[in-house]
Amino acid sequence: MCAVELDMHKAYDRVEWIFLEKIMTKLGFDQRWVNLIMACVKSVKYRVRFYSIETDTISPTRGLRQGDPLSPYLFLLVAEGLSCMLKGAKERGELEGVKVCREAPVISYLLFTDDSLILMHANKKNADCLSDILNRYCANSGQKVSEAKSSIYFSSNTEVDVKTEVYEVLNIMTESLSDKYLGLPVMVGADRSDYFRHLIDRVNSRINGWKEKLLSLRGKKILIKSIAQVVPVYAMMVFKIPKNICKGVTNAISQYWWGDDNDHKRIHWQEWWKLYMPKGKGGMGFRDLQSFNLAMLAKQVWRLLSEPDSLCARVLRARYYPDGKLLNVRIKGGSSYTWQSVLAGLDYFKLGYIWRIGDGTQIKI
Secondary structure (H helix, E strand, O other), X not given: OEEEEEEEOOOOOOXXXXXHXXXXXXXXXXXXXXHXXXXXXXXXXXXXXXXXXXXXXXXXXXXXOOOOOOHHHHHHHHHHHHHHHHHHHHHOOOOOOEOOOOOOOOEOEEXXXXXXXXXXXXXXXXXXXXXXXXXXXXXXXXXXXXXXXOEEEEOOOOOHHHHHHHHHHHOOOOEOOXXXXXXXXXXXXXXXXXXXXXXXHHHHHHHHHHOOOOOOHHHHHHHHHHHHOOOOHXXXXXXXXXXXXXXXXXXXXXXXXXXXXXXXXXXXXXXXXXXXXXXXXXXXXXXXXXXXXHHHHHHHHHHHHHOOOOHHHHHHHHHHOOOOOHHHOOOOOOOOHHHHHHHHHHHHHOOOOOOOOOOOOOOOO
């Protein structure tokens, strides 16, 4: 098995307008709607100032505007072309995907805007198929694979000769996955604190910028609730964050609230846990990060129960609870840290869930 992480070179700037228009038409959009969207895309014009001299108006012939709220959605339509090509190759048997276990669904690709992760069996046939798909996609859409930023990760039992063949076909020489994918650590080892220490650094970097400003307590409260406590939310939706990391983030926020700096430590007039309480009970309504982390993981449990046909639910069900009874599952040896985090949310979920009779099919008599 191998995982190919593809990075597109200046993805937004290289989009061919004719390709975008044909994709929208192929997907079934009304022609009047397509014309309106293309009018928005083609209306862009540029002028460049060189010292005090401005150039003539430049009218580009391709590319999507960075920062335009419409651009991410349009790029998703462009990436749909690559998705359809990969899906077609998988259905024809030309590209073999991978499975986490025998009953799990076959996965051949995961796409998120311009980030692409291709999963396949490590052999020359699959490499040739992927190379042909990428060449045709890039030739028509204007995209270009950044081979220097792309990488391949092989499973431990892959032979050296097979690795060499895949390298030569795809022309990607970096054998590793990035430390992070979509902002989250790819692999979490035994010492989990090291993988999430960046959360403390990110909160500290924000707070250090705020310390230069003179703000009222009301202003500090807004910054803490809307920014500082939101930074770790994305990671908390997937992983159980170690207690010392939550404590580090809380300490940084607490020091900012009471006005501590490197030279002076001010009086903390209340214990911090009292500020977690709602305003009606005398607190400030700040988040208890550990409890909030468990609540977010419990929400993932609810998604697995309420959306059993989603790709994530089907993969986890095949690997960890093939009988479909998530509420009765117990942790097993060798479980991934993602699944251990879900089970931590399951324990929290059981404290407040209600079981209903429903149609009676789940009742044992």
